[in-house]
Amino acid sequence: MRIRVLVRPKAGILDPQGEAVKNALPALGFEGVHTVHVGRLVEMEVERSDEVDAMCRRLLSNPTIEEYEWEVVG
Amino acid sequence: MRIRVLVRPKAGILDPQGEAVKNALPALGFEGVHTVHVGRLVEMEVERSDEVDAMCRRLLSNPTIEEYEWEVVG
Numbered sequence: 001m002r003i004r005v006l007v008r009p010k011a012g013i014l015d016p017q018g019e020a021v022k023n024a025l026p027a028l029g030f031e032g033v034h035t036v037h038v039g040r041l042v043e044m045e046v047e048r049s050d051e052v053d054a055m056c057r058r059l060l061s062n063p064t065i066e067e068y069e070w071e072v073v074g
Numbered sequence: 075m076r077i078r079v080l081v082r083p084k085a086g087i088l089d090p091q092g093e094a095v096k097n098a099l100p101a102l103g104f105e106g107v108h109t110v111h112v113g114r115l116v117e118m119e120v121e122r123s124d125e126v127d128a129m130c131r132r133l134l135s136n137p138t139i140e141e142y143e144w145e146v147v148g
Contacts, residue, residue: 006115021116021133030129032121039115041080042095047106055104059095 001045002074003052007061008039039066043073075119076148077126081135082113113140117147 009015017038025033042060046052052070061068083089091112099107116134120126126144135142 008115008117018116024133025129028129028132030125030133033129034119034121035117037117039117041082041113041115042092043082043109043111043113045108047108051104051106055099055102055107058102059098059104 001047001049001072003044003046003049003070004073005042005044005052005056005060005068005070006039007042007056007066007068008037010065010067013065075121075123075146077118077120077123077144078147079116079118079126079130079134079142079144080113081116081130081140081142082111084139084141087139 009018015037018036021038022033022036025031025036040060044052049072056068056070057063083092089111092110095112096107096110099105099110114134118126123146130142130144131137
């Protein structure tokens with residue numbers, strides 16, 4: 001099955017990539033963007049999903065500064 | 075409105091992060107993972123969505139080596 005994991009900085013944690021994107025947009029003529037957050041997308045083909053949560057905690061995210069969610073997408 | 079952008083390496087483009095994760099999983103005791111691809115997640119709060127596609131092409135992705143998709147999530 002196909003698993004999609006989204007990893008993002010926890011609220012209140014510095015997000016320099018998001019800030020960089022937000023600050024770059026007006027110079028390119030894009031207005032009206034209020035917030036930008038940048039995280040990671042991990043897509044995996046796995047045999048079973050019972051260990052996905054442990055993979056997220058132990059390898060795919062840093063639980064101290066990041067939060068994650070995952071879903072089966074196919 | 076809230077926009078979620080997923081950016082991933084195009085098929086056939088080297089994905090060293092994905093390879094690194096795939097190779098690390100067995101050492102942590104996780105078996106049965108066949109493929110891993112790592113990309114970026116961008117979440118934005120925008121006033122309107124008509125320019126999101128242009129933002130993706132011009133700033134959020136590198137269309138030469140990456141593909142993107144986006145959706146309104148709230």
